[in-house]
Amino acid sequence: MKRTVFLLLLIFTAGAVYAAGQDRTASADKLWREIDDASLQRRQLPRPIIPDAYRTFTLDKTALGSVLRKAPMEFTEAARNNLPVVTIPMPDGAFARFYIEESPIFESGAAAKYPEIKTYRARGIDDPAATARFDFMPTGFHAIVLSTKGTILVDPYAIGDASNYISYFKSDAERNGEFACDVRNDGGVGEFTSIPDLFGDAPNVVSGANLRTYRLAVAATGEYTNVFRQSGDTDAQAKARALEQMALIMNRVNGVYEREVSITMRLVGNQDVIIYTDPATDPYTNENGAAMLSQNQSNLDSVIGTANYDIGHVFSTGGGGVASLRVPCGSGKARGVTGLPFPVGDPFAIDYVAHEIGHQFGGSHTFNVGNGSCGAQRSAGAAYETGSGITIMGYAGICSGQNLAGNSIDTFHVKSIEEIVSFSSGTGNVCAVATSTGNTPPDVTIEQTGLTIPKQTPFFMTATASDPNGDALTYDWQEYDLGAPALSAANNSDSDGQERPIFRPYLPTTDSTRTFPRLQYILNNANVPPTLTGSRLTGEILPSISRTMIFQVIVRDNRFNGGGVRSRAATVNIDATSGPFAITTPDTAVSWAGNSAQTVSWNVAGTDNATVNAQNVKISLSTDGGQTFPTILAASTANDGTETITVPNVNTSQARIKIEAVGNIFFDISGADFTIAASTTASRKLFDFDGDGKADVSVFRQAGGIWYLLQTQNGFTGAQFGTNNDKIVPADYDGDGKTDLAVFRSGVWYLQRSQLGFTGIQFGAADDIPAPADYDGDGKADVAVFRPSTGTWYLLQSQLGYTGIQFGQTGDKPVPADYDGDNKTDVAVFRDGTWYIQRSQLGFTGIQFGFGTDKAVPADYDGDGKSDVAVFRDGAWYIQRSQLGYVAVAFGQTGDLPAAADYDGDGKADVAVFRNGTWYIQQSQAGFTGVAFGTTSDIPVPNAFVY
Incomplete structure (x- = not known):
């Protein structure tokens, strides 16, 4: 493989004065402290890695060393039961916690030979899906974190600085230049049968029950070693520096291979004998990758011994990358080369070394570019990635004009996993040590x-x-x-x-x-x-x-x-005779009124044909710009291109409509945010039978099940609806702004809706307490019950369907209302003088207000759109208004039935009582009035939900 890499500028200036950076934040364990790197930049030390974005931290090396020394050895009893915790600085300035265990990079018995090089593996605590690899050596600390957020790296700030570090995303340190990889289908072990050949075109991969360990011998050309040689170094010191780099690189490679294909590699114990210091006398042609394939095989067999390693490789500063397929355990097991002019950092570890070793374990190229230098290396049987590809066996950053990114992501394509797992569990298993x-x-x-x-x-x-x-x-x-x-x-x-x-x-x-x-x-x-x-x-x-x-x-x-x-x-299956399925209305920045009827339309585009066969669609609403769609406008309606829906009574400037096929996976989302303006009359509809925004004086006479209404707009009317002992449940069930006659009887709801007519609904049990209200904010009251025996709410929402909520306990009184002003009723209970409220927007709150014997009378007494907690006791009202604060009002007598409602239509609930057939109302706008309407035994309708 041929590739040219532009080296990062290394600035050397002697005699710079170091001053500690400004302290920002410190980790809880005091290992790390964020600093301003301005003073570090003035030192002008050589920096091999300068990401586009990073955070700078200083490390307490002594404290870190103390923690790391407590790390148990992998696969021991201590590692299973007692792992120490270490923090790692993140690119956003946070500190993430990890459990750690020691995981040697050298084969067994060699740790004593290289005691200054320690390597560890880790798993996330704050992010349980994160895995990591750390090392701690004379040149400092290094970390690679593999997470769903991306690959995060921690490296020394500069060469020779083991106290200060940068934390950055790999994507912020993209490589530049060209690179090409030459794959040789020679030197392999036996015949390779891919999983697809055995199981069909789309196999299912399974891996992870065993971790396979391979002994790895990595040679270094003299040119590679001299990249890390410092002025005045002896050959032994130069070797030691190169060995640290090789351990760092392979530790990071292992982090990926262990997670992806359950493979790990350990450097052979006499690794130092194949690290060469003199380009003139080493056995390698540094600039010729193809030549180094056979040179490395001969050299490792001779110096290390063919029986003493399982897979071999050579690092150089030229020759690009070249490797033979499926070679570990066999006669060509050392046929792998990776060479770059400046071989450092994660791109070298993952994009190059992990890539070439992937070939050695059987992985083919997965990119699909068919021209230029990339086209010559395309593997037709594995080209599953579009363009350059972006996984490890792709060519990210190499295929000019078709690059998905400048670097690969630290995962394998499923094709690569198939190939590597097939080989390592087959012919490549003969030399591996498998650990359960x-x-x-x-x-x-x-x-x-x-x-x-x-x-x-x-x-x-x-x-x-x-x-x-x-x-x-x-x-x-x-x-x-x-x-x-x-x-x-x-x-x-x-x-x-x-x-x-x-x-x-x-x-x-x-x-x-x-x-x-x-x-x-x-x-x-x-x-x-x-x-x-x-x-x-x-x-x-x-x-x-x-x-x-x-x-x-x-x-x-x-x-x-x-x-x-x-x-x-x-x-x-894609049907080209149908589609695109697309929303046509709304598809621009329109404005809709809450509770209004609107038409949603879409281009069916043949999706109701026999091939696609989508006969019904689901319509949903988003109020956050299309990120989520929690509000269902129609659960299943005909795929006929049009539907009239009732707009939820919410305020948003980020509404979107989603239409998706029922029983299928295709959908569309409207093309622009639009606005919904909530109706301000939503809170005025309680007990308003004629829809004029004013509560009506009204009673229910159980003897005969007769409703008597004195409507402010339509005058007197009477209607027989219900029977003796029914529980009245008046509410606006069809969203037309008028309260509907309704009763609850033995778990059955009987509704006489003013717009949609009669319906009966089986919902609840005989001992349930009915609690109808608008829980989903669509302007329609929902059938709902509170079961006092279990403290459970059961809601049948007109928009969101059925839900059950455990909130309360035996003996609680339900007091549902809109306490946070979002036009959605909140579940709430009153217990022994305490209000427990689960607000749909603001979350849970508990309020001590009243006594256990009080009558709870929540309503919006100050007209701010939020219900206030309030109680009625012995002819006095005690109200904690959300906007105007506490007030006590003497109005009524002991034994009166409280009947709070907005009788004058100003948006504020009025205190009112019913006594022996007479109504006493203190209207907030129109003042006091008394109305003789009803008999002593009648139930005032506004008292329907007072317990």
Whole structure:
């Protein structure tokens, strides 16, 4: 492989004065303190790595050494039960905690030979899915953290500075230049049978029950060693510096191999004898990778002994990368070369060394570029990644014009995992030492497979997984399709009629669902991602031809001493005669009123045909710009292109509509944020039977089940609805602004809706307390009950469907109301003078207000849109108003029935009582009034939910 690398500028200035940086924050264990690196820059020490973004920290080396000395050896009883904790600085300035154990980089017995070099593996505490590798040696501390956020690196600030460090993302330290890898299909062991040949086109990979350890001999050319030689060094000192670098590199490589394919490598005990210091006398042609393949094989067999190592490699400063396939354990096991002019950092460790060793373990190139220098190295049987590829066996940063990124991500493509696991568990297993990890790989299922979707339409894939060991799982959805090579950036699609991979891999995530394409391209690019993002290939293009696509999900359990991995495959059929399925209204920045009826329309685009067969769709609303869609507007309606919905009564300027096929995986999201303005009359609808915004004087006479209403707009009316002993449950069930007649009887709701007519609903049990209210904020009261025997709420929301909520205990009184003013009723209970409220927007609160014998009368007494806690006791009202504070009002007598409501329509609840057929009302705007309406035995309707 040939590659030229631009070296980072190393600035040397003698005599610079060091002053400690300004203290910012320190880790809880006092190991790390963030500093300003301005003073460090003035020292002008040589810096091999200068990322685009990083944070600078100073390390208490003595304290760290004390913690590391407590780390137990891997696979011991102590390692299973008692791991010390260390903190690592993060690029965002935070400090992450890790459990650590010692994991030697040298084979057994050699640790005493190199006591100054210590290596460790770690697993995340704050992020259980994170794994890490650390080292501690004379040149300082180094760390690599593999997480769903990206690869995080901690390295010394400058050469020779073991006290100050930078923490950065690998993506912020992209390499420059060119590199090419030459793969030789020679020197392997026996015949290789790939997993696809055994099990079909989309195999399921399983790995992780055993950790396979290989003895690794890595030679160094004199040129490589001299990169790290410092002025005045003896050859022995130069060797020691090179050995530290080699240990650092392989420790990082092991972190990836252990997680991905349950393989680890240990440097042979006499590693130092193959580290050469004189380019003139070493046995290698430093600039010729092909020549070094055979030179390394001969040299290692002679110097180390063919029986004393399992896999060999050589580091150089020229010759690029070249390796033979499937060679460990065999006669060609040393045929691997990695050479760069400045061989340091994670790009060298992962993009180059891990890549070349991947070839040696059987991994082929996975990129799909078919021209230029990349085209010559394309592996047609493994080219599953679009463009340059971005996993370890891809060519990220190498294929000009088709690069997905400047560096690879620290994962393998599922094809690479197949190849490496197949080899290491087969012919490559004969020389490995297998250690049982006690780890059982995850269980994985995919329900949506074999479905047909329309062309050029977003879709999603979801996996369900569990882990027998309780490990933290991550999900990695990858396309698994071969096809025609891509000859340009624009060619990375199937618009030319040829099948090829069109979706790139990403870092694993804790989300089991992947959306194709990424949500940002659906929301911002009308489902058409740009071919290039900056100078990088975007790598996500929706299919436009009829084809069958294969996707695999890799589920990792991220066990730090031998990761469990399992993959599952699923197919998606593309129908080019249908699609794109697309929302047409709303698709611009319109404004809708809360509680209004609006039309949603979409282009069915043939998706109701016999092939796609999507007969129904689900319509949902987002109020956060399309990030989530918690509000269901229609759970299942005909896929006929139009639906009238009731707009939820919310305030948002970031509304989006999503329409998705019921029983399928395709969907669309409206193309722009739009506005919803909540109706301000929502809180005035209680006990308002004529919809004029004023509560009506009204009673229910149980004898005969008759309602008598004195409506402020429509006058007197009477209606027979219900029977003796029914519990009245008046509320606005159809969202038209008018309270509906309704009763609850033995677990059955009988509703006479003013707009939608009669309905009966079986919901609840005879002893439940009915608690109807608008819990989902759509302007319609929801059927709901509180079960006092268990303290459980059961809601049948008109928009969000059924839910059960454990909130309360036996004997509590339900007091649902909108306490945080978001137009959604909150579940709440009153118990022995304390209010327990679970606010939908502001969360839980508890308020001591009242006595256990009080009548709870929550309502919005100050007109700020929030219900206030209030009680009625012996003719007095005690109110804690959310805006105006506490007030006590003497109004009524002992034995009166409180009947608070907004009788004058000013948005404020009025105190009122019912006594022996007479209403006494203190209106906040219109003043006092008394109304004779009803008989002594009647139930005042506004008292319906007072307990």
